[in-house]
Structure formats: C-alpha cells, structure tokens
Amino acid sequence: MTNSPERRPIGIALNGVTGRMGYRQHLVRSLLAIRADGGLPLADGTVLWPEPVLVGRNEAKLADIAGRHGLTDWTTDLHATLARDDVEIYFDALTTQHREKAVAAAIEAGKHIYSEKPVAADLAGAMTLVRAADQAGVKVGVVADxxxxxxxxxxxxxxxxxxxxxxxxxxxxxxxxxxxxxxxxxxxxxxxxxxxxxxxxxxxxxxxxxxxxxxxxxxxxxxxxxxxxxxxxxxxxxxxxxxxxxxxxxxxxxxxxxxxxxxxxxxxxxxxxxxxxxxxxxxxxxxxxxxxxxxxxxxxxxxxxxxxxxxxxxxxxxxxxxxxxxxxxxxxENGFRVQWERFLRHVVAGEPFPWDLRAAARGxxxxxxxxxxxxxxxxxxxxxxx
The missing domain is CATH 3.30.360.10 (Dihydrodipicolinate Reductase; domain 2)
Structure with missing residues (x-):
C-alpha cells in the first residue's frame, strides 16, 4: 500500500475576482483547474493545494461565484483578509486606478504578490512598489500571459x-x-x-x-x-x-x-x-x-x-x-494556468520567476x-x- 503525497495548502486572496479576467482566467481556468487535477506536484513530492479567498466589493456577486464552485471563503474586507496568517499570496485583478494602493497594503502585510498589469498608473508608483517589495522581502510576480x-x-x-x-x-x-x-x-x-x-x-x-x-x-x-x-x-x-x-x-x-x-x-x-x-x-x-x-x-x-x-x-x-x-x-496548456503554476513553485520552492515588479515597471x-x-x-x- 502506497502513501498518498502530502498536501500543502496555500491561501490565495483573489481581489477583483468578479471581473471577467479575474474570474474566467485566474480563478476558473487556473486555480480551480489545478485543484480539479489534484493539485500542483512539487519536486519534493508535496502536492500544493490552492485555497482561494474571494475578495471584492459586491457581496451578491461573490456569493454567487462561491456557490457555483463549491467555495465558502469570500469577503468584502480586504484588510481583514491580509491580516490572516493562512493567506500567503495576494493576487490583484482590480482596475488600474485601485491596484497600486491594494498591492502596497498587501506588501505591508507581508504577503507575496501576484498581479495583473499595469501594476501602477505611472512609473513613480511602480517603482514605489518595487522598493517596498524589496524592503519587505516578499516574492513578486506579474502576469505576462x-x-x-x-x-x-x-x-x-x-x-x-x-x-x-x-x-x-x-x-x-x-x-x-x-x-x-x-x-x-x-x-x-x-x-x-x-x-x-x-x-x-x-x-x-x-x-x-x-x-x-x-x-x-x-x-x-x-x-x-x-x-x-x-x-x-x-x-x-x-x-x-x-x-x-x-x-x-x-x-x-x-x-x-x-x-x-x-x-x-x-x-x-x-x-x-x-x-x-x-x-x-x-x-x-x-x-x-x-x-x-x-x-x-x-x-x-x-x-x-x-x-x-x-x-x-x-x-x-x-x-x-x-x-x-x-x-x-x-x-x-492555458497560459494563465502555466504562469500561476510557475509562480506558486517560485513562492514555495524558490524556482525562478523573471516576471517581477521591476519587469512590470519597465512596461x-x-x-x-x-x-x-x-x-x-x-x-x-x-x-x-x-
């Protein structure tokens, strides 16, 4: 009888999941698809299991998405989510004008960052995030689908x-x-x-x-x-x-x-x-x-x-x-999912991930x-x- 591989849960706050890209590509076709296939295998034999926390402003939309996919963890309180120890990654799919402030708050909370682009409305804002992430020592990635x-x-x-x-x-x-x-x-x-x-x-x-x-x-x-x-x-x-x-x-x-x-x-x-x-x-x-x-x-x-x-x-x-x-x-494979898998391995196993905040700042x-x-x-x- 063989032992089942150890499952390692990782909490991911998904902000902006009620939007088209946040829902379709990042939640359904990436994180939920990884779960449907049994999780993400790591080199040491561990299976990484994404635990989405749906974050947004519209309670009705969040409840509807959660109900359709058998999820129970959703909230309109971003700051309470960032204070949770079981949430390790913050993902941002907000509109451009709201992204910089939310990502900055997540960095301050010590969360690893994965974000849609552009990461800020101007270069000064993007470089502020670069410096904050460097100082906090968090791992960062930006979508390059x-x-x-x-x-x-x-x-x-x-x-x-x-x-x-x-x-x-x-x-x-x-x-x-x-x-x-x-x-x-x-x-x-x-x-x-x-x-x-x-x-x-x-x-x-x-x-x-x-x-x-x-x-x-x-x-x-x-x-x-x-x-x-x-x-x-x-x-x-x-x-x-x-x-x-x-x-x-x-x-x-x-x-x-x-x-x-x-x-x-x-x-x-x-x-x-x-x-x-x-x-x-x-x-x-x-x-x-x-x-x-x-x-x-x-x-x-x-x-x-x-x-x-x-x-x-x-x-x-x-x-x-x-x-x-x-x-x-x-x-x-779906490009969004492939990049999610690479970022998750970057966070947990230290595998390289070149599409960081500095690369995004150049864009x-x-x-x-x-x-x-x-x-x-x-x-x-x-x-x-x-």
Whole structure:
C-alpha cells in the first residue's frame, strides 16, 4: 500500500475576482483547474493545494461565484483578509486606478504578490512598489500571459533556432471593434475609455507589448507614438452616454537593439480582417513568420517567391500558400494556468520567476514615455530604471 503525497495548502486572496479576467482566467481556468487535477506536484513530492479567498466589493456577486464552485471563503474586507496568517499570496485583478494602493497594503502585510498589469498608473508608483517589495522581502510576480500563447511560443522557437538570421523588423496588429454601447453592449467596461479611471490603450496594452518584445528580441530603447480617440462618445453599462476621454487607438514605432524596428497598431476601433485578434510578423534576412494567438506560419529564404510589381495583370501567385505552418510539437496548456503554476513553485520552492515588479515597471515606463512622445510629437529614448 502506497502513501498518498502530502498536501500543502496555500491561501490565495483573489481581489477583483468578479471581473471577467479575474474570474474566467485566474480563478476558473487556473486555480480551480489545478485543484480539479489534484493539485500542483512539487519536486519534493508535496502536492500544493490552492485555497482561494474571494475578495471584492459586491457581496451578491461573490456569493454567487462561491456557490457555483463549491467555495465558502469570500469577503468584502480586504484588510481583514491580509491580516490572516493562512493567506500567503495576494493576487490583484482590480482596475488600474485601485491596484497600486491594494498591492502596497498587501506588501505591508507581508504577503507575496501576484498581479495583473499595469501594476501602477505611472512609473513613480511602480517603482514605489518595487522598493517596498524589496524592503519587505516578499516574492513578486506579474502576469505576462501573452508569451505563453501557443503562437508566440512557436515564434520564440523560431527565434531561438536562428531561423530568421538577422531580425530586421516586427509588425504587430492588435484590436477589434468595441461596440459603442448604444445598439449593442460594449465588450469592454466603460472605465477603459475614461482617462480619470485609468483607461486608455497605451497604459492597457503597451506593458504587454513591452514584455513580448523584451522576451523575443530585447528591450525597447526608444519610442514614437500617435494616439487617437476615434470614438468620442460611448454608452456605459447603464446605457448612459458619456464622453470618452482616453485614447482608443495607438500607433507606435519601437526601436530595439541591433537596429530592429517594431511597428504596432493597437485599436479598439478597427474591424478585423486577419486570422486572429492579434498578429505579429517578424522579417529577417533568412526568413519571416506571422504568429497569432495559436497559429504560426513561416517562410524561409529558400522558399521565398520572387514578386514583380505589375498592376496591369492579375496576381498570379497565392501569397499565403507559400507559407508553411509551424507545427505544435507539444501540448499547450492555458497560459494563465502555466504562469500561476510557475509562480506558486517560485513562492514555495524558490524556482525562478523573471516576471517581477521591476519587469512590470519597465512596461509602465514604456507606456508613460509613449504618451510623452504622443503629446510632444517626438521620438523619446527609454532610459534604464533607477
């Protein structure tokens, strides 16, 4: 008769779990999925068992979520939760304007920190959290879900293999049409379009583009940016018209080491005519690739056709047909869950976790300086963090 592995519970306060991402990706598809599979095995044979504590402001929503998933531990009192000895990790999925204060309180309480991004509304706030966490000696992690997407993992495989030769340029296309909210409900909360509430495309998405570019090609060294509020009036969750004060689109040029140029179009006012909601094209001397959420296609130098410009004749080649599909070659798990597992092992077993508050601060810095570049109409260099 074999002994069952020892189960080691770990309390996790999930703040903002009533929101779409906090509920769907972090609670259901990550922590509850880990529990459904019997816990998270550690190298020493211990099985880590997440114990979620649901935190939020709406008692009815919290009770409903808890009831649907057989959970009993929920509260609207964050400070009482942070005072509990059995809660070791604080996770934050609040809106941007509320995150910095809540994370700071959790650090002061001695909790390990895992957070959505951006971690703060500006670089000064992000660096305050960095210093506080360093002083408290807590372990920290920030969500970097995009690099765990199957498409980007395949793209990283090509980069690491030297497939591209010298990388020349990167082009990113992200976005979709977010309904104004009058004749169809908007797919995103109204605070996303109010600057006073921490909304705006740049602060929302540029921290993501930063860690994607840094992970694949290196840090961003300079930025140019143009922002627009294409849809100036929208309707909120109650159907009330409001003025959109935050940009809903940003068009940027990022400079990377080695002369690489990355151009990113990010818009919530664009209709999709591409295979996926986000796509990255990388062009190099020896090959090119286009990666999305799940798929990646590549064209090697030896398989590149010889286009000739002739507007008087119909196109004689299938441009997409000359690209090869990069195979899966593995099973891709949910990226949020994979990163949760790595962070939990980081907290309990000391395994490395590179996506910390300092890395997140670099993303906030890029967003902040991109807005400077947009407002002043100039190229802005990105200095190193203090």
């Amino acid at each position: 995009k690099i765990f997407l199957p498409g980007l993992q395949k793209l990283k495989r090509l980069v690491d293999s030297g497939f591209f030769g010298k990388v020349l340029s990167v082009r990113g296309e992200f976005g979709y049409w977010v309904f104004e909210g009058d004749w169809q409900p908007a797919q995103r909360p109204s605070w996303n379009y109010r600057a006073a509430d921490g909304g705006g495309m740049v602060l929302d998405m540029f921290p993501h583009w930063h860690y994607v570019l840094e992970h694949l090609f290196g840090p961003v060294t300079a930025v140019q940016c143009v922002t627009r509020t294409h849809i100036p009036r929208r309707f909120d969750e109650e159907g009330i018209e409001y003025l959109a004060t935050a940009e809903d689109a940003a068009y940027a040029i990022f400079e990377l080491p080695g002369g690489v140029i990355a151009q990113f179009n990010s818009s919530w006012a664009v209709r999709v005519f591409r295979d996926e909601l986000v796509e990255f094209q990388v062009d190099g001397t020896h090959g090119s690739a286009v990666a999305g959420l799940r798929h990646c296609r590549a064209q090697a130098r030896t398989a590149t056709p010889r286009p000739v410009w002739d507007p008087d004749l119909p196109a004689g080649t299938d441009q997409r047909g000359d690209w090869s599909t990069v195979p899966d070659n593995t099973v891709f 906030v810095q890029l967003a902040e300086l991109a807005l400077v570049a947009a407002s002043e109409g100039r190229r802005v260099e990105i200095p190193g963090l203090p």
